Each structure stands twice: as C-alpha cells, then as structure tokens.
Amino acid sequence: MKFGLDRLIEDAALRRPLAGRRVALLAHPASTTRALTHALDALAALPEIRLTAAFGPQHGLRGDKQDNMIESADFVDPRHGIPVFSLYGAVRRPTAAMMESFDVLLVDLQDLGCRVYTFVTTLRYVLEAAARHGKAVWVLDRPNPVGRPIEGLLLEPGWESFVGAGPMPMRHGLTLGELARWFVVSLRLDVECEVITMQGWDADAAPGFGWPLLERAWINPSPNAPNLSMARCYAGTVMLEGTTLSEGRGTTRPLELFGAPDIDSARLLAEMQRLAPDWLAGCILRPCWFEPTFHKHAGKLCQGLQIHVDDPAHYDHRRFKPWRLMALAFKAIRRLWPDYPLWRDFPYEYETQRLAIDVINGGPTLRAWVDDPAATPADLDALAAKDEAAWQEASTSYLLYA
Secondary structure: OEOHHHHHHHOHHHHHHHOOOEEEEEEOOOOEOOOOOEHHHHHHOOOOOEEEEEEEOOOOOOOOOOOOOOOOOOEEOOOOOOEEEEOOOOOOOOOHHHHOOOOEEEEEOOOOOEOOOOHHHHHHHHHHHHHHHOOEEEEEOOOOOOOOOOEOOOOOOOOOEOOEOOOOOOEOOOOHHHHHHHHHHHOOOOOEEEEEOOEOOOOOOOOOOOOOOOOOOOOOOOOOOOOHHHHHHHHHHHHHHHEOOEOOOOOOOOOOEEEEOOOOHHHHHHHHHHHOHHHHOOOEEEEEEEOOOOOOOOOOOEEEEEEEOOOOOOOOOOOOOHHHHHHHHHHHHHHHOOOOOOEOOOOEOOEOOOOHHHHHHOOOHHHHHHHOOOOOHHHHHHHHHHHHHHHHHHHHHHOOOO
C-alpha cells in the first residue's frame, strides 16, 4: 500500500497543481516515506517544490518534547534554511504572519484515531486559518491505526478545547483526510482542501486492523506512542491523564498500563469482571507492578493492570472497547474505595477552570456516571450507544475508503 506522501512524491501529475506556488509542510517525526526519509527532506529534493516554511504540532516537528504541555519554540531548519513555526508554543493557531509564508500547506501527520490526540485540533485550526487567509490545505493521508470502530460519547456543546475539536466520539474511526472533509462541511469553510488519498488501505485487514502491520515501520507520532498496542488502548487510557492514577509514563509501556501505589489490582480486576464482564472482551488484563521513573508516582512502586492487545489469539478488534474498559476501571475504584481521590485537579491543555477528566471526555457525563453510586454500566452503555450510532450515520458520507 502507499500513503499519501509516497503517492505525491512518486506521481508528478499529483504535484502539478503545486507548480509556482509556495509550499509549507505541517509534520512530525512519523512523517516519513516508505524508505523512512522525512517528508521535509523528500519534498525538498523535488525540483518543482518550493518549500518556504514548515510547521510543528504538539511535541514539535522533531518530536523533541517528551511530556504533554511542554511547548516548542520556532526555529530555522539548519538543513533547508526555512522557518519552522510551532503550533504548540506561543500560539496554537497559525498567525497572519505565519500564513503569509506559503500558498499551499501540506499536512502529513500520523493520527491515532482518537479525538483527544491534538493533531486533530491542529488540523481544524489550520483549515480555519486557511479559509480566512485564502490559502490551500492538502492532507497527505495516512491510516487510522485503530481502524473503523467508533466508541464513546460525543463532545458536548460548549466543551470544545485543544483536545476536543468538535462533536465527535472518543474513537472517531476516520483518517485525517476524512476528518478534513468533515471539518470543511460541518464548519462551512470556504477553503481549497485536497486529500491525497492512500492506495490499498484496508481498515479491516488482519492482523493490523487499520495499521499495515508487516508492511510499514511504526514511528512514534508522539514520544509516548511507541507501538500499535498503545494506539489501540489510547482512546481509553488517555482518560488517565485526568486522574491521579499513573498511565505508565516513565515506563516502557506508556498508556498500556495503569495503577498507583495504593491500588489492589486483584480486587480491582475482580470488581471490573463483576460489574461488566463484556466490557473486558477482546484483550487480556494482567495484574502487574511498575515503578515510573518520571511523571505521576515517580520512584514509587505501583500496582495496576496492563492491557494486552498484541496477542492474535486473544485480541478481538471488534469486541475490544478501550473507552468502556477504562470507564469501568474508574467505576470499580469508586465502588471499592468510595473516597479515593481519583480526579486530578490541575491545568490541562490550556484549560484552567474545568476538571481535566471533563475536558478529556468533552463534558462531565462520564465523571458524573463514575461518581453516582446508583449508575450502572447499562446506563453509560445506553448513552454511548446513542452517540455512536449518530456519529456512524453522520460520518459515513466523508469516508474515502471502503
């Protein structure tokens, strides 16, 4: 199969509309060709492409910022001599001066298929800026590595944020190119937006089920996205960022495991199995111990659970529901230890007035369900199923691949 970047580089006809126009690139470390040449270098090598600027999203063009909420600075690329503007620094939306540096912006970002992953919001922001300034945006499409499954509550009105670009569920099931089409229509943007589609992408093909496993190398799109297992878990484990539980940052399996020094993992797993065994389907949960070297509970021995989704004999792509699984873990903790200080109160992705867990979930519904002793898994399932069906219907017309 071929990603959008590879098709653009190989097919001169696709590049013809770029002739005579100033081109910028929005990219990160995973923006590479099949031969693992970075997009910036590959495009600069084409004589008809006039590169005049580059942009980096959260974690930077070079992926140099390890943790969340660490900003990147602008700089001049030492090899190509062009300005590299940070969209996760002094600003998150491109300024008028930045927009003046190009005519066409190529967006080549590997997404994780989750609303909270900030590259989705950055895509919205550059599309809106392009509409205001009369610029073009071309999305060089890449796979949604977790495929087509849809899961979670829709973001509620008024809860838009840098981790909530619009009313989509936690797992949206679209590629970045398809999301661009949705943004253009739903936001009524008057903008030239082209998608250079992939060739041969099959979102349902085993064993990758979205990611072309055994065909393409995995490169971290952000520092704590080291493999496909993390991507599969992320739509659930990202909620841990709004809790006092460790999400495994500071270990070699970030966002695949969770825990804390004062959690009894055996009791937790038993309670989860008692409350909603179906929500644990499609994976294996293993009680484990770990000691983060940095971030939450650094240097402390934690007890928790690791979510295993890499064994073909036990991973079931259609049945695995990471958002429900993590919601269930929170519910079980609240049942076992009613006074546990679960929700972390701290500034989160430029939000200072609202709880991080609510910002992450696009509203307070999930937290209210966890904290309500009378609320059952069936209650949350009913709410989510309604939203998932609505998104399934709304997003179908933007699909570019069978």
